[in-house]
Amino acid sequence: MATAPPADALEAATCFRCGDPGRLEFTARPFGVRRCPDCDIVFISPRLDLDGRGALYDDAGYFEGSVYSGAGDDDEGGLATFWQRRWASGRLDTLARYRGQPVDTADGRLLEVGCAYGLFAARALARGWDVAAMDVSAAGVAATSARLGIDVHHGLLDDAPFAPSSFDVVAAWDVLEHVPDPGVFLARVHDLLVPGGTVALSLPNVASLPARSLRTRWWTLRPDEHIWHFSPETLAATLADAGFTRIALTTSPLTAGNLGRLDSMLAMATRPA
Numbered sequence: 133m134a135t136a137p138p139a140d141a142l143e144a145a146t147c148f149r150c151g152d153p154g155r156l157e158f159t160a161r162p163f164g165v166r167r168c169p170d171c172d173i174v175f176i177s178p179r180l181d182l183d184g185r186g187a188l189y190d191d192a193g194y195f196e197g198s199v200y201s202g203a204g205d206d207d208e209g210g211l212a213t214f215w216q217r218r219w220a221s222g223r224l225d226t227l228a229r230y231r232g233q234p235v236d237t238a239d240g241r242l243l244e245v246g247c248a249y250g251l252f253a254a255r256a257l258a259r260g261w262d263v264a265a266m267d268v269s270a271a272g273v274a275a276t277s278a279r280l281g282i283d284v285h286h287g288l289l290d291d292a293p294f295a296p297s298s299f300d301v302v303a304a305w306d307v308l309e310h311v312p313d314p315g316v317f318l319a320r321v322h323d324l325l326v327p328g329g330t331v332a333l334s335l336p337n338v339a340s341l342p343a344r345s346l347r348t349r350w351w352t353l354r355p356d357e358h359i360w361h362f363s364p365e366t367l368a369a370t371l372a373d374a375g376f377t378r379i380a381l382t383t384s385p386l387t388a389g390n391l392g393r394l395d396s397m398l399a400m401a402t403r404p405a
């Protein structure tokens with residue numbers, strides 16, 4: 133961050149699974165990186181408070197310069213757009229294989245939480261999914277709405293106007309590390325899925341070599357906005373806590389939906405029928 137936030141914009145946090153204040157692993161001023169001694173969840177405390185984090189996403193330029201930039205047309209160039217296209221197609225392929233469905237044609241209702249500028253949502257729509265989308269960024273909501281011609285919810289999942297059991301798939305790419313409480317978030321996703329429905333996630337892997345070796349210099353630490361960090365083991369445990377089964381997880385940077393990402397993972401899991 134260019135400037136340190138004021139001390140009154142910081143708050144203490146505890147492990148969302150068990151309430152433990154965690155042990156300090158290292159400091160990335162003004163933030164602390166802590167690990168729960170029981171759950172092994174890594175989290176930021178002190179961290180920006182909800183208003184401080186919300187202000188990040190209210191910034192109209194939030195996605196600019198990130199892998200989720202590319203507000204322009206799908207076919208325009210740009211490295212970020214290139215990667216995003218590869219990941220969107222790869223993630224849809226992985227989703228189809230996980231669900232035992234044909235790769236080219238989809239049939240069902242898909243919600244994307246954290247749609248950014250709507251590139252994945254547009255690809256899903258093109259494959260035949262009936263798509264709903266939402267984001268906390270007003271700029272992302274406006275761009276997705278214009279691109280897809282659908283209403284896009286602006287806000288958090290907690291206040292999203294969706295009925296229980298209304299989606300076959302809920303996808304949240306690079307979202308879980310941002311949410312106020314990942315356990316509450318996944319319980320809500322479980323509730324929104326039909327029995328047999330699929331949750332699809334990508335997120336940073338705190339057990340990856342870059343994370344473990346670079347620590348404060350790890351490019352995905354970003355402690356202002358990434359307030360929870362998972363390993364494959366802690367993610368699987370958190371998904372199981374929320375009632376999910378058939379957890380399939382990959383950290384391979386050779387998987388199309390995770391291509392070139394040395395410090396990320398891709399996961400799918402099922403709400404049991």
Ligand SMILES: [Zn+2]
Pocket residue numbers: 147148149150151152168169170171172173
């Ligand atoms: Zn814990």
